[in-house]
Amino acid sequence: MLVPTCVLGSTGIQEQATNGHDPDKFVELGSFTKVVTGTVLHRLAAAGTLALDDPIEKWLPEVPGGTGITLRNLADHTSGLPRLPPALDASPAAPYASFTDASLADLLQELDKVVSGPTGRMEYSNLGYAVLGHALSIATGRTFQLLVNEHVLAPLGMAAQALTATPTPEARLVPRSIFGRPRGLWSMTGPILPAGGLWGTPRTAARLLVSLVVDQRLGEPALSWMRTGSSTWHNGATRNSSVFGGAHTDGRWVLVHRLHGNPGRTDRLALKVLKEANTP
Numbered sequence: 001m002l003v004p005t006c007v008l009g010s011t012g013i014q015e016q017a018t019n020g021h022d023p024d025k026f027v028e029l030g031s032f033t034k035v036v037t038g039t040v041l042h043r044l045a046a047a048g049t050l051a052l053d054d055p056i057e058k059w060l061p062e063v064p065g066g067t068g069i070t071l072r073n074l075a076d077h078t079s080g081l082p083r084l085p086p087a088l089d090a091s092p093a094a095p096y097a098s099f100t101d102a103s104l105a106d107l108l109q110e111l112d113k114v115v116s117g118p119t120g121r122m123e124y125s126n127l128g129y130a131v132l133g134h135a136l137s138i139a140t141g142r143t144f145q146l147l148v149n150e151h152v153l154a155p156l157g158m159a160a161q162a163l164t165a166t167p168t169p170e171a172r173l174v175p176r177s178i179f180g181r182p183r184g185l186w187s188m189t190g191p192i193l194p195a196g197g198l199w200g201t202p203r204t205a206a207r208l209l210v211s212l213v214v215d216q217r218l219g220e221p222a223l224s225w226m227r228t229g230s231s232t233w234h235n236g237a238t239r240n241s242s243v244f245g246g247a248h249t250d251g252r253w254v255l256v257h258r259l260h261g262n263p264g265r266t267d268r269l270a271l272k273v274l275k276e277a278n279t280p
Contacts, residue, residue: 025173030236038224074132133194
């Protein structure tokens, strides 16, 4: 199967858009959304609106006291919360459809019972980012979209809603079945949005990577970014989409997006492109 693929990168990396991909169409960014959420957290902390080490019950009083979970724990995946919300009525076609605002409200009241591991131990958690995004909105009285617009896009000189959960249908790039019909999309506009629901063009995602990691225009990269050796990176995947964005300390960077929800293959392609760019 020929997978629509987009590759953007630094000097030495050839820009490519193959098999019908378009780097200027909106695509699902999956968990790459987390670097945006984490950047909002850091910006609010720098402004003194909140602190990274605030206990979550400071902003979410319905959470039982004594969990020991801070905003920092949510951002760096050390909260002890599980990867997914418990009792999720998940299906491959719509894994987060049953995770509603009401579900989150009920869960927060029993969050001490949801914790599945010790605070301080790394356990990647989409649930943690749903809680974090909600806490940021409560702390500021702003929707997640407004927080993204005001604390990430505007400071970087990017248009409002260059990152959004609701691009217009004509602006989207989605995979199609063998009969030419658009494949079904995950619904991620509810409380799971801060964990993985943003759409953006590959060019926007690449600009975000360069601005936040290579040029560090908004300060030290947020806790959301993964660090491996000299590389800072994050990936993401949905049913139909996968993305990898990463940069080395020497300034080399790559952003790969594929209309295929296989993050392993996307990651390997991105790392291969970076390695070849480093070959004399």
